[in-house]
């Protein structure tokens with residue numbers, strides 16, 4: 001999170017008062033006689049911002065959900081924020097009314113920090129459509145099948161890396177995720193350690209994620225005069241961070257692209273997303289503009305696919321250590337199908353239902369995006385008698401949806417709702433890693449593929465087929481070869497683990 005110097009806060013608050021009346025006028029004009037959804041009473045100026053813990057914002061949303069229900073209105077400084085706490089409402093709005101909820105909030109930090117290239121952050125419109133179409137073409141279900149040999153090869157490399165240096169397991173998992181998406185996108189084979197291009201992207205991503213939160217954007221969006229302060233002004237240090245970020249982002253876009261372009265020039269490029277797309281646009285009128293689009297979708301793929309996949313891997317390994325019975329059951333299943341003499345491949349996937357259930361539970365247990373990626377309302381809307389203002393940020397509290405899931409379908413009494421915030425009906429003991437929850441009573445896999453961990457409507461993750469296959473390749477291979485256990489101390493005793501999760505990615 002960028003820092004606002006305390007000395008400048010007074011100045012900011014005084015100047016902020018000037019903006020409040022503007023907001024009040026706007027609200028009165030848009031409310032169309034219908035009430036806003038229920039929510040916690042906002043404070044002057046800051047709205048509900050002070051009640052939200054930036055490290056785990058979904059917890060405040062969940063607490064409010066207990067009191068105010070499935071659709072909550074809050075205000076983050078001057079930004080209208082609507083939080084969805086049930087899958088039914090998420091489906092009704094983000095899927096069924098996708099035409100109205102496929103925009104992204106205008107985060108001033110996106111432009112300031114050079115992230116306008118990222119397809120996930122583009123505003124809804126023709127520019128986004130053009131980018132999304134190219135990505136979809138290369139990542140849709142049938143296209144994703146062509147990457148399977150590559151994904152399996154990377155999974156096997158992971159086995160070798162882990163065998164050679166088991167203590168560096170997080171690094172190996174990161175390498176597998178980064179290297180798979182780098183090969184798919186740029187035909188680039190990463191080094192096993194300290195790859196310069198992976199480092200470049202990693203640094204830009206870390207810098208970007210620090211600042212591109214709704215909170216940071218809300219401060220600058222509410223008080224845009226901060227953008228015009230010189231970077232030496234107390235509290236305006238974010239401008240220096242922004243300049244550094246723009247340089248990093250530019251390198252992240254250009255350097256890997258140059259690699260593929262120069263291999264193509266010498267006729268020695270491996271087939272990949274960039275080489276295919278450059279082939280498609282060759283000779284077109286607007287070549288330069290289209291090349292920019294190709295660069296954008298390529299860097300979005302890496303930025304969108306590396307950290308997310310790594311986090312899912314790490315969740316999986318942690319679960320195997322904490323739930324040895326689950327691991328044993330999966331290994332018994334793999335042994336029975338492979339006869340203990342070969343590694344699993346994608347043709348075995350249907351014969352390994354328990355491994356499949358582990359994959360789903362790895363996505364569900366601690367979702368990488370606990371709050372999804374924020375959508376925004378294109379126009380004013382009315383839902384169940386409530387007014388959803390045009391431009392409102394719409395957040396699907398996936399974390400809560402996962403816990404409460406179908407509850408809202410059956411319970412509309414707030415008192416009952418409060419008593420059952422954990423959906424024992426759908427996911428009994430939701431905080432436990434329990435692949436069994438994905439089986440019907442007659443032992444078949446159910447149809448809950450927890451797809452909503454990949455988002456909703458027209459903005460659903462365009463890389464989810466690729467992500468699903470990369471994660472499957474890794475976990476099936478790892479389970480076939482390794483046993484994950486707690487580390488031992490000097491006396492040979494197991495060292496206890498206290499699992500902690502960071503805020504995940506919440507944009």
Ligand code: HEM
Nearest residue numbers: 120301304305308309369373454455456459460461463467
């Ligand atoms: C385990 C891995 C992954 C998870 C959990 C994940 C999850 C998500 C989620 C929740 C969204 C937001 C959807 C919404 O707005 O409703 C998203 C968007 C996106 N993801 Fe993924 N993702 C993963 C891997 C990937 C991969 C491998 C790629 C690319 C190869 C990718 C590319 C994208 C893009 C481009 C978007 C933006 C779509 C748009 O705004 O139109 N993701 N992802």
